[in-house]
Amino acid sequence: MLGTQTIGTQGYDFRETLVVSQKVNWRIEDIIGGDKTLDFDKPFMPESLARVNEMDFLTVGEKRVLNQIKGHTYLQIFGLVEEFILPFVLDHVRPSLDDDDYRVRAFLQFAGEEAKHIQLFKRFTEEFHNNFATECAVIGPPSEVAKAVLAHQPLGVALAILLIEWMSQSHYIGSIKDDQQLDPLFKSLLKNHWMEEAQHAKLDTLMVEALADGMSEAEIEKAVDEFLAIGGFLDEGLKQQTIFDLEAFERATGRKLSDAEREEFTRVQHQANRWTYLGSGMTHPKFLGTLGSLSAAQRKRIEDVAPVFC
Numbered sequence: 001m002l003g004t005q006t007i008g009t010q011g012y013d014f015r016e017t018l019v020v021s022q023k024v025n026w027r028i029e030d031i032i033g034g035d036k037t038l039d040f041d042k043p044f045m046p047e048s049l050a051r052v053n054e055m056d057f058l059t060v061g062e063k064r065v066l067n068q069i070k071g072h073t074y075l076q077i078f079g080l081v082e083e084f085i086l087p088f089v090l091d092h093v094r095p096s097l098d099d100d101d102y103r104v105r106a107f108l109q110f111a112g113e114e115a116k117h118i119q120l121f122k123r124f125t126e127e128f129h130n131n132f133a134t135e136c137a138v139i140g141p142p143s144e145v146a147k148a149v150l151a152h153q154p155l156g157v158a159l160a161i162l163l164i165e166w167m168s169q170s171h172y173i174g175s176i177k178d179d180q181q182l183d184p185l186f187k188s189l190l191k192n193h194w195m196e197e198a199q200h201a202k203l204d205t206l207m208v209e210a211l212a213d214g215m216s217e218a219e220i221e222k223a224v225d226e227f228l229a230i231g232g233f234l235d236e237g238l239k240q241q242t243i244f245d246l247e248a249f250e251r252a253t254g255r256k257l258s259d260a261e262r263e264e265f266t267r268v269q270h271q272a273n274r275w276t277y278l279g280s281g282m283t284h285p286k287f288l289g290t291l292g293s294l295s296a297a298q299r300k301r302i303e304d305v306a307p308v309f310c
Helices: 014-024 060-096 101-131 142-150 154-176 184-212 217-253 259-282 285-294 296-309
Strands: none
Touching: 014 101, 014 184, 060 101, 060 142, 060 154, 060 184, 060 217, 060 259, 101 184, 142 154, 142 217, 154 184, 154 217, 154 259, 154 285, 184 285, 217 259, 217 296, 259 285, 259 296, 285 296
């Protein structure tokens, strides 16, 4: 079917997403490196995601340090999830390389951009470590996380990826775009990441629709079971990441929090992580819209679960 143009129920099509992706394509060296350096006098993350201000026992300077640690964690977590998104996309397109030229090219462009994002986040890590003396641990290793996630049913994995893609859209449009307090370089990095992820969200929608095509209600329910299992697995990782961020904060500031302060830190920051990496995607109207087109009952199920992660 040379040159065909497949359009999904949400109105997305492979040809359009490919054309837009090619227009917004950017190079890593245009974003970071040389005189383009991080400003550690400024926060990296918007408060709606970092949630450092509600911890009154921290000073202004300590809140900024924690915010920057959270910025480092943010990109590392995105790099981690893209380590399983990349092989999943390649596995999805491989069986039908001769079916639809635009579909194949769009998904290969998608995969290439995910690989570029992974490299970009590694480059950021180098820049961060050159200026932030404290080691900041991150959950992983990515290969083990990918192995655990990819062991689940394909539609469940595709729904998890769809959540991640719409989540990144929500973060930039809702919290980052108009925040003038953020470090310009970090903000630029997130903007460029968002520009390409905007097309990935559309392609993920088409992928979910294709995987769900012909499935019974019971099969879709099983896929949502798998999706929730992936969410539970990631949430356990976020608990550990909260501890890593606490330990990095204490090392960076030289301050040992009291037991009560540590308890409050852990409570606030775990919920911040839950919202950032799970809740903001589970509540996104586009994610819920796609899920609802598969099953109204499963959409309602996720809407009932989502408040735990907000």
